[in-house]
Every structure is written in structure tokens, then in C-alpha cells.
Amino acid sequence: MLATIVAMSPVERTRPTGRDRLRDSVLAGDLSFLLARANALTLAAANAALAEHGLKARSYSVLALAADDVRPTQRELAEFLRLDPSQVVALIDGLEKRHLVERRADPADRRANVLVATDAGRALFTRAQESARAVELGLLAIVTPQDHERLARLLRLLAFPD
Amino acid sequence: MLATIVAMSPVERTRPTGRDRLRDSVLAGDLSFLLARANALTLAAANAALAEHGLKARSYSVLALAADDVRPTQRELAEFLRLDPSQVVALIDGLEKRHLVERRADPADRRANVLVATDAGRALFTRAQESARAVELGLLAIVTPQDHERLARLLRLLAFPD
DNA sequence: ACGAACCGTTGAGAATGTCAATTATTTAGG
DNA sequence: CCTAAATAATTGACATTCTCAACGGTTCGT
Numbered sequence: 001m002l003a004t005i006v007a008m009s010p011v012e013r014t015r016p017t018g019r020d021r022l023r024d025s026v027l028a029g030d031l032s033f034l035l036a037r038a039n040a041l042t043l044a045a046a047n048a049a050l051a052e053h054g055l056k057a058r059s060y061s062v063l064a065l066a067a068d069d070v071r072p073t074q075r076e077l078a079e080f081l082r083l084d085p086s087q088v089v090a091l092i093d094g095l096e097k098r099h100l101v102e103r104r105a106d107p108a109d110r111r112a113n114v115l116v117a118t119d120a121g122r123a124l125f126t127r128a129q130e131s132a133r134a135v136e137l138g139l140l141a142i143v144t145p146q147d148h149e150r151l152a153r154l155l156r157l158l159a160f161p162d
Numbered sequence: 163m164l165a166t167i168v169a170m171s172p173v174e175r176t177r178p179t180g181r182d183r184l185r186d187s188v189l190a191g192d193l194s195f196l197l198a199r200a201n202a203l204t205l206a207a208a209n210a211a212l213a214e215h216g217l218k219a220r221s222y223s224v225l226a227l228a229a230d231d232v233r234p235t236q237r238e239l240a241e242f243l244r245l246d247p248s249q250v251v252a253l254i255d256g257l258e259k260r261h262l263v264e265r266r267a268d269p270a271d272r273r274a275n276v277l278v279a280t281d282a283g284r285a286l287f288t289r290a291q292e293s294a295r296a297v298e299l300g301l302l303a304i305v306t307p308q309d310h311e312r313l314a315r316l317l318r319l320l321a322f323p324d
Numbered sequence: 325a326c327g328a329a330c331c332g333t334t335g336a337g338a339a340t341g342t343c344a345a346t347t348a349t350t351t352a353g354g
Numbered sequence: 355c356c357t358a359a360a361t362a363a364t365t366g367a368c369a370t371t372c373t374c375a376a377c378g379g380t381t382c383g384t
Contacts, residue, residue: 022234022242023322026291028228031298031314032208032219038320039201040244046194057194064189072184075331080184084373089333103332111331111380124191129188136193142319151194154313157304158200160185233371237362246342251364265363273349 035158042139049131052123056097058083058126062091066101066117067125073112100124192285204301211293215286216260219291222290225251228263228279229287235274261288 027033046057054061061081065072074092078085092115095101100121106112116123140148189195208219218224223243227234236254236320240247254277257263262283268274302310 025230025232032204034317034321035201038317039197042194068187070187151316155196159196
């Protein structure tokens with residue numbers, strides 16, 4: 001409403017001046033949109049920081065789970081990362097060729113593989129994690145530690161609804 | 163640490179039972195990951211709901227901005243939605259063929275087009291918006307209204323850092 | 325023992341992302 | 355005023371990612 005009035009300047013103003021006109025649009029109030037845009041920016045920053053380690057957010061995530069001794073199945077990886085199982089195959093292939101992870105037969109189910117990190121994988125992850133951490137702190141420098149915690153809690157609710 | 167101890171059960175336990183073992187991994191504490199996963203789930207839900215209107219999150223966003231009389235330039239759309247300008251071309255082509263939006267020469271800059279919605283576009287947007295709203299409320303049913311507001315505020319900070 | 329369900333893998337085709345080149349127009353500087 | 359650099363939209367090429375269906379091997383329920 002206010003924006004409309006402001007736009008009603010003299011005679012068809014060239015442009016309502018606003019550099020953030022779009023930020024006042026209804027779309028900007030849409031949580032899905034904010035989520036998408038925040039994710040896009042964050043992902044770009046993360047990928048840029050991980051590039052020096054030859055990783056992207058995806059491969060970093062897989063490596064992180066492998067290095068964490070949680071011994072995830074490829075199926076679990078796919079569900080957790082919201083990827084098609086076939087993408088997990090390609091992702092692991094890439095990391096395995098670089099000797100950062102290994103597929104091990106799951107002793108409990110011979111259909112399944114379990115993913116473990118090699119020593120080199122763990123070493124790389126430790127280094128990459130610092131880069132990732134730096135990015136995250138950079139992005140969150142604008143919010144208070146309390147808000148940081150709140151955000152994590154709320155995102156966890158959205159990310160794991162069940 | 164704790165996980166390690168727990169895993170050290172009698173004789174190589176088949177599996178630490180946990181169905182959410184992965185949720186205790188270090189990755190699950192990563193804000194980028196939570197953002198990515200929350201976005202993936204939200205996007206999937208939004209696309210599913212918008213499908214009945216022949217829209218996806220992307221085209222819905224473009225339509226929303228067009229219907230909002232904010233008269234965005236294609237360049238502005240690209241920046242706002244974090245897309246390559248060439249993708250905006252394709253997106254608008256699709257909507258324009260369905261007579262939902264129109265490109266209008268920007269009176270202030272003849273290089274630029276400004277996007278406006280047709281009456282049909284506005285009508286469709288109104289309907290689609292209800293679906294989008296329903297999805298959003300569904301996703302946020304688990305949080306309090308106050309948390310809903312907090313989340314929006316924090317995401318806006320991440321989505322528009324400057 | 326049997327069929328159904330499940331795991332990883334492969335391959336194909338659609339959708340998206342990324343980038344460079346082109347034309348038309350605007351802007352900045354001499 | 356004129357010119358060079360920058361900008362907006364578009365096109366096309368190419369890489370990456372998404373989505374599905376099919377397959378062999380294995381497990382599960384009955």
C-alpha cells in the first residue's frame with residue numbers, strides 16, 4: 001500500500017527508485033522462496049570454499065558421513081541427502097577413485113554396501129571441514145549466537161519432519 | 163564418542179539399531195546441510211502442489227512477481243531468483259505462450275523488458291497461491307506462530323545478506 | 325520353497341546449470 | 355557530439371543433475 005503511494009510520484013516516475021522493490025513483493029514473504037534463495041547463496045559459498053579441496057557440497061556430505069564412522073548404506077545416504085540412489089553411485093565412484101572412501105560389504109546384508117572413509121579421506125575431511133566451518137560462520141556473522149541456535153533448531157524441524 | 167561406545171556392543175552388533183543414526187552425525191549439525199535438506203523437501207512439496215496448476219516453484223515465482231505489479235526487469239528477476247538470465251528467458255517464454263504474462267518494453271530503458279501479468283495470469287496466480295499457502299502451513303504446522311515468524315526473519319537475513 | 329520386496333548398478337532422456345558470443349541500447353568521458 | 359565501455363536480452367553449446375525403468379543378486383514373509 002505504502003509502496004503504491006510512493007510510486008505515485010509526479011508524472012509516471014521512471015522507476016520507483018527502490019533498489020529492493022522486489023523485496024517488498026508478496027513472494028519475498030514466501031517461506032519456500034526464502035529457503036530456496038538462502039540455500040542457493042549458501043550452496044554457492046560452500047561450493048566455492050570446498051573447490052580448493054576438490055569437493056562440492058554433495059561430495060563433502062558423503063565424505064562427512066563416511067568419515068563419521070556411521071557406516072551408512074548407500075540407500076541411507078540417498079534418503080538422507082535426498083538423492084536418487086543412482087546419484088549416490090556416481091558420487092561414491094568419484095570419491096573411491098580418489099581413494100577417499102571405500103565400499104565395504106555390509107556383514108548384516110549382503111545386498112548392501114557400507115561406506116567408510118580411508119585415512120586420506122579422513123584427513124581431507126578434516127581440512128575441508130574447516131573451510132566449511134569458516135563459510136558457515138561467515139554467513140551467520142550477522143546473527144546472534146542465540147539466533148544461530150534457533151535457526152538450526154527450526155531448520156532441523158523442517159529438514160526432519162517426522 | 164558416545165556413538166562409538168554404543169557401537170562397541172557385545173560382538174560386532176549387526177547395527178546400532180538406530181534408524182536415525184545419521185541424524186547424530188556431524189553433518190546433521192551443518193547449517194548448509196539442514197538448509198539444503200529443508201529446501202529439498204519444501205521444494206518437492208511445493209512442486210507437487212503447484213503441478214495441478216501447470217506450474218513449478220520457478221514459474222510460480224516468476225508469475226508471482228509479474229502479478230504483483232512490481233514490473234521487474236528480466237535482469238532483476240534473474241538476480242532475485244538466483245538464475246542465469248538465459249533461464250529467465252525460457253521461463254518467461256513458457257508463461258508467455260500460455261498468455262499468463264507479457265513482456266513490455268521498459269519505457270525507461272529500451273534494452274530492457276518489464277514483466278507484467280495478464281488477467282488470466284493474475285487469476286491463475288490467485289489460485290496457485292492458495293495451494294502454495296496450504297503447503298507452507300502444512301510444513302509449518304509443527305512450529306508455533308512465533309517460531310514461524312522467527313524463521314522467516316532469520317531466513318530473510320540469509321537470503322538477503324546486504 | 326516361493327514370490328514379493330529390496331539393494332546397488334546401469335542406461336536413457338528430460339530438466340537445469342553454466343558460459344561465451346551477438347545485437348541493440350545506454351552510459352561515461354574526452 | 356562522438357566514441358568506447360558497459361548493460362539487457364537472446365541464442366546456442368555443453369556439462370551437470372534429475373528422474374525413471376530395468377536388471378542381477380539377496381533377503382524376507384509365509
